[in-house]
Amino acid sequence: MKKDNNKVIYWLLTGCLLIFIMVVVGGITRLTHSGLSISNYKLISGTIPPMNETEWNEAFDLYKQYPEYQKINNQFTLEDFKDIYFWEWIHRVIGRFIGVVFIIPFIYFLITKQLTKSTIRKSIILMLLGGFQGFLGWFMVKSGLVDRPDVSHYRLAMHLTSAFITFAYTLWVALDLIYPVKKNINIKFRNLLRWTLGILLIQIIYGAFVAGLDAGFLHNHWPLMNDGALIHESVYIEQSPTIMNFIQGKSGVQFIHRYLAYIVVGFIVLVWYKGKHVEKNKIQTNSLHIILIIVGIQFLLGIFTLVYRVPITLGVLHQVVAFFLLGAMTFSLHRFSK
Template sequence: MTDAALPRPTARPLAVSNWLLSLCALIFVMVVVGGITRLTESGLSITEWKPISGAIPPITEAQWLREFELYKRIPEYQQINNGMSLADFKNIFFWEWVHRQLGRVIGLVALLPLLWFAVKKAIPRRYGWRTGSIFLLVCVQGAIGWWMVASGLTERTDVSHVRLAVHLLTALLIFGFTLWTALDLRSEGAVPRRIPTIGLWAFAALALQLLFGAYVAGLDAGYAFNSWPLMGDEIYPSAAPWLEPFFRNFVDNPITVQFIHRWWAFVVLVFAVALARRVRTLSRRHSAALHAAIGLQILLGIGTLLSGMNLHVAVAHQATAVLVVASFVAAVHRLAGARATASTLPGTRGFEDEPNFPLVPSEAEAR
């Protein structure tokens, strides 16, 4: 069944889907601003967590001086930015404040329409737990953000790269889960779709690449080597230091982390091409979007290295990562729809024979 042949969803599921798509757009902006915040080293400029009162930025000179004095107490200022002017502090404060403000907006957009749709009983059966989980995940993400910032306020001059990875991957998980739910609500009868096996493998490969991308960002590993495809004159520099125990190199060694992130991208490319080939017969636009997103992302990754971590290129690289997630989710969801359609037709074989894993509990399990 082609996209054009699919029946349109009813008004209520469509309204809920539009709300979730709006939330996805805000999360995309949030990830982009988060990238700018990290690349401008602005993340530690606000040293207190005030979810409500912190929405109002400093206005008077006395308020600005108080925030600046708090910043002067942390290692980043004392060891790196000692002597920074108040004007320079205001610049980095701006990006962190915008990042947190967007978090507040996302929290409200996740909560208020949810309450409205719940009161109006507009959320289809079996979607109540999913929409509620999205709001809870947004709340948890706010706490993870502070947990990350707190790691750089006492002994370190930056945040923990592991906590940064948790923060980024949680944001992308929320984005992907929200997008999948929105697409479910737009499908025939708003029936939840199940992830086919190829989708699980593709998501796993992509998640690993995103994890190492977060490690590269948190360790500033992009500065280790600014050449491509070789790292200096070798595939992997033989003189690079090696950490003990062995497994630490895959988390804490900037050179190893950059090496893995460079080449695992092409493993993800293989999965993207496989998905694109599978989905092309169902939807050419899904296939084209997948090719475009993964191709652009690899080029931006190489460009980020060769440009010496240019701010604009690096931010574009992080923004495109969200588009890659979106294209993977959309393509896998379209394949899941084809499988669901095939399984309802007698005597068909193909997608219906492929093992699958539910995103939602079955009706029997729910009861």
């Protein structure tokens, strides 16, 4: 039987699709403030939601023991609780399903010897990344169950970024099998793509900071942070030392996220321009056009999301397009790499 065949490729691409869905549902979970609705972790039995009124009341009573209910949602009825429970539950179910989709086919391909040694190594890394992602999810939730009614924005960033990286690596492994032969490699241009991808990942981290701190609900003006003179563009000093404002201050974090957006756009425009003078094939050319188009859409979405104070639809779209941009950047870097 042929190794690294189309079945293996479809398996990896299915994993990419499921991770994408997972991130979308995770974004909805965050924007609807549903992430702390399930305050315990049961790997197997937690797959089944409450099935009757008694079980729903037990789940609700458990929720009442934690800060989010006590400090924010103490006016919630059982029906309100069911609404937020749904998104967190479906988010966790998709996570479990992804684990099954990765592990069972991997074992099958391993037994039937359909994987090369290289793909086996990469698949094991994928499995470790997936397991670590699951751990980070619970690690994040735990931060909101002690004395504060919200999760740590640091842990949220770790959870989201690891999902993006897992997706990018899964896509890379699939691309290794789809395009086993690579041509037209320009080292300097490849390095420029690497730097651009690195800056994009930093921007994704700051996007998670903005989400975790709810920093998108203030300074809802563009291009300046306030509707006034240029002097208002300065960042509000919220705490000392000043550097902490850019890591855990709402104004400072939004400031960095705003201006990193300009840098990301600038780097991708530079990539597109430099790419015009590099020897390349049609697929490589199209990949550069695609990242330019996507970053333009993402930039506009960021503006509208901010100006309209993060409505759920725009907030989710902004995250989805960030996902597409990472995928397109990963594809482009792969096509220009050895």
